[in-house]
Amino acid sequence: MNTLPLKMIDMPYDWDALEPYIDRATMCYHYKNHYGGYYSKFVNALKEIEVNSSEIDLEFFYRIDDLDVKDSYKSLLKNNGGGRWNHSMFWLWMSPSSKLSGAFKKVLESEFWSEESFKDKFLSAAVGRFGSWWAWLVKREDKLVIYSTPNQDNPLMKGDFQVLLGVDVWEHAYYLKYQYRRDEYLRNWWNIINWERVEQLRNGAIWF
Ligand SMILES: [Fe+2]
Incomplete structure (x- = not known):
């Protein structure tokens, strides 16, 4: 059993490190x-x-x-x-220095045809609901699967324990800067994904 440290994690970068994408x-x-x-x-x-x-x-x-x-x-x-x-x-899952490695790019290409097609599918999941939700990329039996969950639900609650990536699609995540422009927030968020972490999680790392 991998128990989870019951604490708030320290912010791993400065408050303004993700600007101009998140203020x-x-x-x-x-x-x-x-x-x-x-x-x-x-x-x-x-x-x-x-x-x-x-x-x-x-x-x-x-x-x-x-x-x-x-x-x-x-x-x-x-x-x-x-x-x-x-x-x-x-x-x-966010980092001021976002870089997709060649190895993980190949994984995305083999699962989703191209990096661009993966991005389209992920961002479609991130705009596809009414209310507040999260969109996810999970690994399930060696396949990568994209979906969203309402409120603060997550893949763990559905039995998907290998969660590779998630994005917060609550208004509180973007409204101060983007107001109603949720698509712009999501497109900009793509520039600050911590791909190194996504790869580590795909390879079985358990962080929290
Ligand atoms: Fe949030």
Whole structure:
């Protein structure tokens, strides 16, 4: 069992490191207020239902529906546990120095025909819902699969434990800078993907 450190991760770069694609103010509010809120509510919910943090592993999210707790707690755990995990990953899925390696480019070409076609498919998943959601790339039985989940749900809750990439499509992730221009946010986000991390995750690394 790979237990997850129950903490907020330190931001791995400066608040303004992702400019001009994501601005300093968005990063500050997103990390301190939204991520911080999910974290503290998740910790409180675990205390109230007396689940020890050492029991929190990737499979925990898959087991939430089977827990012997009220449905309101299941929602709290999904919304805030998902919010904490998704954002912990999200900060590390971005980098000011984004570079797609030749090896991973070949992987994308073999799975999706071309890098451009992969980008189109991923970004289509990232605009395809109503409300707030995340879009994901997961590895499932050696195939790469793209889909989205509503709210703060994530692939772990569906039994996909090898999550390679995810993007936050909540308005709080872009509205300060982009307002209604969600497509522009997503296209710009493509310039700051931490491909090195995506490759490590594809090769079986477990980070959070
Ligand atoms: Fe967010």
